[in-house]
Amino acid sequence: MSKKIKSLEDLRKLRQEKEKLTSPREGDNIQVIIGMGTCGIAAGARDVMLTLLDEINRHNLKVNVTQTGCIGMCEKEPLLDVVVPGEGRITYGKVTQDVVKQIVSQHLANGQIVKQNVVGKIEE
């Protein structure tokens, strides 16, 4: 039996265990969009995204994470947008791994915008 088949079996077992656990609170999902153009990647967007996922899981939040390509703002990369249903869209710039931790704990979990990194705002 190949290693991978064995691993996929492990995953199936793991799933059965985890399904017994409680899932995060439901509701309209917050959306986070990360810029994955060349500049974004060069500026560290990938690892920012991984930290974002860690933090979302740590706070047990339900968030949709998607990506966008280049939007012509190289110098402000990594860029990240947060869309809270009913509250419009906030664009954050120069989002380092530390900044993304703040965004999750302040904005996503508590509704407080991280002002010093906001580069744009679209009202709903």
Add this chain to the structure above:
Amino acid sequence: MKDLSHVILDLVQNSISADADQVSIEVFKSKKQNLLSVCITDNGKGMNEQEVKKSTDPYYTTRTTRDIGLGLPLIKMMAKQADGDFKINSKPQNGTCVYFSFALEHWDCPPVGDLAATFISFFVLQQDITISLKVDNGSESFELSNQEIYDELSADQITKQWVLDWVKELIEDNIMKILREG
């Protein structure tokens, strides 16, 4: 770009901008052959001869937003510097294949980097696309595709920590091991 895992991330983004829904990444590494190579093949809309030329020309920009990243000219330069090769094969409607290599022993041969992080970002962000990653060291190989993992999960489980940890471990134990031994 710091390492190959970032270069690969950038190139797969190009494939996705070219409307590909299947992308395969192959990394080959062998000390015996003094070779590290990467081949990325997609079924996207492809390019004609002129577009291929432009895509590797660092001075070509028509607007501030770019469909094709700065990636290709940079990679071409990296490969040349490390005694390697660089090739693009593409035809309109027929997808694109980008191949580049380095002499493994060369001073300028870039590190592979964190392939697990790159795969996980596809795994989370590119659920509509089939992305496969294959590594080979001349005596052993391993292949992994995002879709075969989704098959085992419900949609809302994909970004759960236990799933991400499992994928990371699978890559560490197999893909990275093969590359270390190559």
